[in-house]
Amino acid sequence: MPNILRTHRAAALVGAAILAGAAAFPFTLPSTSAMAASASASATVPQVSSGSFADVVSADKPAVVTITTTMKATDVSDSGDQSPMDEQFRQFFEQQGIPMPKQAPQHQGGERGMALGSGFIVSSDGIIVTNNHVIDNAIDIKVTLDDGTELPAKLLGADPKSDLAVLKITAGKPLATIAWGDSDALKLGDQILAIGNPFGIGTTVTAGIVSARGRDLHSGPYDDFIQIDAPINHGNSGGPLVDHSGNVVGINTAIYSPNGGSVGVGFAIPSDQAQKVVAKLEKSGSIDHGYLGVQIQPVTADVADAVGLAKAEGALVAAVNAGTPAAHSGVKTGDIVMTVGGEAVKSPRDLSRLVADLSPGAKEAMTVWRDGRKVDLSVTVGGNDGDQKQASAAKDEGKMQTGPSIGVALADLTPDVRQELSLPDNVTGAVVAKVNPDKPAAAAGIQTGDVIVSVNDKAVLGASDVKTAIAAAVKSGRKSVLLLIERGDQKTFIAVPFAAA
Incomplete structure (x- = not known):
């Protein structure tokens, strides 16, 4: 049951899926997922020596916290459904041919749901960074320090699009912190360390390397995940990903898993991206994108x-x-x-x-x-009001024109064709009546029923215009032609090469 699971605030994400942020682990009731936080500068952390992370762990572990959230039962899915970000992960992987399994029911009744996640302290006065999905819909948030002290937390701000949140606790004393690192300096193969509270068993440290950079999981405008092979599981979500110097270079946010556990494919939000968002959330509580x-x-x-x-x-x-x-x-x-x-x-x-x-x-x-x-x-x-997208994205046997070199048969938009394709009168162009499967148009993705609206940025009114424009592109020495296609309610540019014709 392969799946992308956002390590969400609860054990609800323990199933095979992409779990946002090494997921949150549930207690007696369904839980939500937790996500990464980052820390502000503190004392210099020792470099890794002799292949051991012991000094780094000793310096960073006191600043890593466990986040426990309580939510109304109505906020906890009886069917194990994931958050909106989990749904976007599911859609992405299904587009790749990887089905996302349905989670088993987690909620067995009761008035409240609880979940565990991770976070880390970025300033000694109690500022904590975690994932938005860790605290989403929470009616109560508690933070447990490394020494076992449990404190109530106040939500200073959250941003669903970047999946980041900032909390504040009052401990009555200066707290240990972790410094921000430079995620842009990370290279494939660099050693990294993930710290968090998997399955609620206690603070755990796992090591690995940077497996890939710039992973786009189609969950929002900020998708630029660091892929790692360090084991992260439910409850790690929101915990820090640190480099060999012990500085935060990422926030553990999701895993790809066939069984709900780690298989060495995890994802973290880069610190350089997170640090900017955290600063805005700490200052104003929200971000208007x-x-x-x-x-x-x-x-x-x-x-x-x-x-x-x-x-x-x-x-x-x-x-x-x-x-x-x-x-x-x-x-x-x-x-x-x-x-x-x-x-x-x-x-x-x-x-x-x-x-x-x-x-x-x-x-x-x-x-x-x-x-x-x-x-x-x-x-x-x-x-952006949330409903708007970010800069994020025919059968007619009458007169047909065969476009040179690309392998399509075209027809004019007659009233019958418009009715069959449900096209409004203001749509102009030529409909693709047939596509030669052995020609470039088919390989480029052109389909029967597509409406060619423009050729090389020039609007076309009918089949003859398309043919003329394509012929002109061939004559000018172009290696391909750019077609604007209307398919359903979507418009897409498709470049069709001539070389393979």
Whole structure:
């Protein structure tokens, strides 16, 4: 039962799934998942010597805490369902052909549910970092220090999109802390250490290496997970991932598991990303993320060639939502966003993160690639209300035109075709009536029933326009042609190469 489980506030995530943050472990009632926290600078931690982490553990362990949450029974799923982030993980893995099993029922009745997670102290006055899913919907939060002291905790702020939360406890004395590290300096193969409270058995330390960087699990605009092989399990969620110097380089957040336990595939939020979010949460309690209002997709080599771009970098705008900041600023379908606020955009994920980090109302410069040249725009960022997406993304046997070199048969959008495809009158273009399975269009993903709206950023009105535009691209020496496809209620750019025709 392979699954991505967010180590959620409870044992509910003990099943095979991607568990957010090495999950929280349940007590007598269903629990929720806990996630990572980070710490503020403290005394210098000794380097690892002779292959032992003993000195690092001795310095860091006192700053790692156990977080116990209590929630209403109605907040604890009787069917073992996971949080919204767990659902996004499930969808991601099912898209990869890996089914997500349903969790066994965890709640057996009662008025309250309890769960365990982990966290860590980042300032000596009691500021603690953990995952949002650890404390989500909690009506009571308690923190247990390494010495066994149990204290009530106040939630200072939480951000579901980054899955981070900040707590505050009052201990009446300075507390041990962990310093933030530099996650950007991590390299594949670097040694790391995970600390937390798996299954509620007590603080546990596991070691491993950095297995991969930049993992995108499609859970939000901040997806840039560090993949590790250090064993993390339910209850580790929210605990620190530290480097050989004992500094926090990540927050343990999720695992991939066929059985609910660790199989060496874990995920942590990078500290460089978390530290910025934590600072905002500590100051204001919440984050109002920026919103642009576009559907975006990657720029492949074929797309870059089709539009005359030297490198396959940027974020291709597949659609601009009406009435959004992007629409008001002049962003157009087919634009490739290259920079925002002077920061380079190399991928759609870069754009999503840059926009999400901006404050609503901020006015930023944006550079896009349009019609073979750079165009400078000024964008006033909007607010994201949670329902808006982040810059995140035919049968007609009449007259058919066969497009040169790509292997499609096209038909005009007649009234009968429009009715069959449920297309509104304002949709223009040509419908794909047939696709040759041995030609480039099929390999690129073109399907029967797709409507070709534009060719190389030029709107087309019918089959003959598509044929003419494709022929012009061939004649100009292009290696591929960029088609804007409307399929259902989604628009997508597809670059179709000529070489394999």
